[in-house]
Amino acid sequence: xxxxxxxxxxxxxxxxxxxxxxxxxxxxxxxxxxxxxxxxxxxxxxxxxxxxxxxxxxxxxxxxxxxxxxxxxxxxxxxxxxxxxxxxxxxxxxxxxxxxxxxxxxxxxxxxxxxxxxxxxxxxxxxxxxxxxxxxxxxxxxxxxxxxxxxxxxxxxxxxxxxxxxxxxxxxxxxxxxxxxxxxxxxxxxxxxxxxxxxxxxxxxxxxxxxxxxxxxxxxxxxxxxxxxxxxxxxxxxxxxxxxxxxxxxxxxxxxxxxxxxxxxxxxxxxxxxxxxxxxxxxxxxxxxxxxxxxxxxxxxxxxxxxxxxxxxxxxxxxxxxxxxxxxxxxxxxxxxxxxxxxxxxxxxxxxxxxxxxxxxxxxxxxxxxxxxxxxxxxxxxxxxxxxxxxxxxxxxxxxxxxxxxxxxxxxxxxxxxxxxxxxxxxxxxxxxxxx
Amino acid sequence: xxxxxxxxxxxxxxxxxxxxxxxxxxxxxxxxxxxxxxxxxxxxxxxxxxxxxxxxxxxxxxxxxxx
Numbered sequence: 001x002x003x004x005x006x007x008x009x010x011x012x013x014x015x016x017x018x019x020x021x022x023x024x025x026x027x028x029x030x031x032x033x034x035x036x037x038x039x040x041x042x043x044x045x046x047x048x049x050x051x052x053x054x055x056x057x058x059x060x061x062x063x064x065x066x067x068x069x070x071x072x073x074x075x076x077x078x079x080x081x082x083x084x085x086x087x088x089x090x091x092x093x094x095x096x097x098x099x100x101x102x103x104x105x106x107x108x109x110x111x112x113x114x115x116x117x118x119x120x121x122x123x124x125x126x127x128x129x130x131x132x133x134x135x136x137x138x139x140x141x142x143x144x145x146x147x148x149x150x151x152x153x154x155x156x157x158x159x160x161x162x163x164x165x166x167x168x169x170x171x172x173x174x175x176x177x178x179x180x181x182x183x184x185x186x187x188x189x190x191x192x193x194x195x196x197x198x199x200x201x202x203x204x205x206x207x208x209x210x211x212x213x214x215x216x217x218x219x220x221x222x223x224x225x226x227x228x229x230x231x232x233x234x235x236x237x238x239x240x241x242x243x244x245x246x247x248x249x250x251x252x253x254x255x256x257x258x259x260x261x262x263x264x265x266x267x268x269x270x271x272x273x274x275x276x277x278x279x280x281x282x283x284x285x286x287x288x289x290x291x292x293x294x295x296x297x298x299x300x301x302x303x304x305x306x307x308x309x310x311x312x313x314x315x316x317x318x319x320x321x322x323x324x325x326x327x328x329x330x331x332x333x334x335x336x337x338x339x340x341x342x343x344x345x346x347x348x349x350x351x352x353x354x355x356x357x358x359x360x361x362x363x364x365x366x367x368x369x370x371x372x373x374x375x376x377x378x379x380x381x382x383x384x385x386x387x388x389x390x391x392x393x394x395x396x397x398x399x400x401x402x403x404x405x406x407x408x409x410x411x412x413x414x415x416x417x418x419x420x421x422x423x424x425x426x427x428x429x430x431x432x433x434x435x436x
Numbered sequence: 437x438x439x440x441x442x443x444x445x446x447x448x449x450x451x452x453x454x455x456x457x458x459x460x461x462x463x464x465x466x467x468x469x470x471x472x473x474x475x476x477x478x479x480x481x482x483x484x485x486x487x488x489x490x491x492x493x494x495x496x497x498x499x500x501x502x503x
Contacts, residue, residue: 199472199476199479202479202480202481203472203479203480203481203482203483203484203488204481204488205481206480206481206482245458246454246458247458248450248451248454248457248458272453272495272503273488273492273503275453275457276453276456276457276465276491276492276495277468277472277488277491279454279457279458279465280457280465280466280468280469280472280491281468281469281472281473283458283465283466283469284466284469284470284472284473285469285472285473285476
């Protein structure tokens with residue numbers, strides 16, 4: 001007996017010493033917890049904060065003000081989208097507000113107050129309150145630790161203008177029936193700079209290190225937003241192209257925007273040779289006829305609503321908001337898919353209407369005042385082409401993604417929990433069922 | 437952290453490199469860029485070594501230092 005224990009201990013000791021001696025293969029992070037999927041850490045938040053602080057204090061903020069052009073243009077487009085939502089807000093939370101590009105455009109007819117939350121203190125306080133039309137509250141906090149300053153599920157509207165691309169993970173802060181309006185950089189952003197630096201590094205040094213952030217693709221948005229608890233969403237894509245004299249001015253402006261590289265494990269410097277090579281490649285590969293170089297900023301616009309299973313009233317308003325935004329974004333879209341998109345909006349609308357006619361006693365959710373939907377059916381919005389169809393569920397609703405209280409009696413109020421997944425990079429949206 | 441006025445910013449080493457690589461040595465830069473353009477589907481280390489050597493020599497001359 002004792003011998004057996006001794007032998008086991010000896011084996012354990014041996015194993016431990018073996019593990020300790022092996023420096024080649026060691027566990028570098030904590031084992032994943034299967035019950036909670038943690039976010040993958042890509043960005044160095046502290047470095048980003050420092051970069052933004054430096055950018056905002058360079059030349060007393062003047063340098064930073066001169067490079068507001070991209071954010072101001074995007075904030076302007078976002079404002080159009082906010083105006084589509086016919087609701088007056090008490091408070092809007094501007095997440096990663098910067099100096100308030102978006103908040104400055106808010107008017108008292110839209111909201112009473114705006115709360116700006118930003119991780120960089122210098123950026124947050126760059127511009128005085130006199131530049132804002134509505135009451136401003138400034139919170140200096142990290143977006144990822146939002147819940148330390150903002151209660152969970154408490155916000156009626158959250159907006160974010162070009163700041164989420166450096167955020168690893170976001171907690172849930174919207175209240176049911178809340179609206180999220182966001183703009184973030186898409187994957188094609190700065191592809192010219194990315195490819196030039198890659199080619200230069202490859203040819204000069206024989207290897208690649210990430211210098212331009214791996215920005216999100218519109219296809220990833222549904223997953224990311226699903227994680228954050230969003231359900232109904234509209235996504236569309238726009239491009240802002242800016243011409244610069246050379247790559248050096250572009251890089252300087254990016255630095256002044258506080259958009260320097262903040263990927264974890266980045267290489268902290270680029271060799272002079274590589275930089276010079278990249279500048280030459282940029283000009284030859286992407287340059288304009290007049291000798292300037294273009295830089296593309298791809299912007300993904302999102303409008304989403306959040307629905308909790310216990311809250312059905314929001315379906316109607318949510319759907320109307322969604323369709324309005326859908327149609328509007330299709331109309332204002334500058335891409336070649338405009339007519340396609342409009343057509344799809346119309347299809348979704350008519351399908352939704354006919355769904356309501358079929359299953360809701362002839363009254364469309366879009367026109368009637370009644371909110372509850374009774375009966376054992378599910379709404380399925382499907383496909384990669386954005387068409388919505390309603391199908392009667394043959395079995396009582398028991399899928400976990402639909403309302404929890406729905407699988408008992410036929411007359412129970414059910415809630416439609418749509419988990420749309422957004423498609424194609426071309427501004428086409430589609431919605432996929434949450435039914436597993 | 438530097439808060440230099442813009443007049444002084446014009447003479448930082450990086451600015452000088454920028455001017456050297458895009459204005460003074462633009463011919464060599466262009467030759468190097470064209471070489472990459474011709475081979476960018478199959479680029480490897482030192483694929484355009486000669487072109488870059490000429491570009492680099494020009495840079496060294498203008499910057500009055502070697503690296």
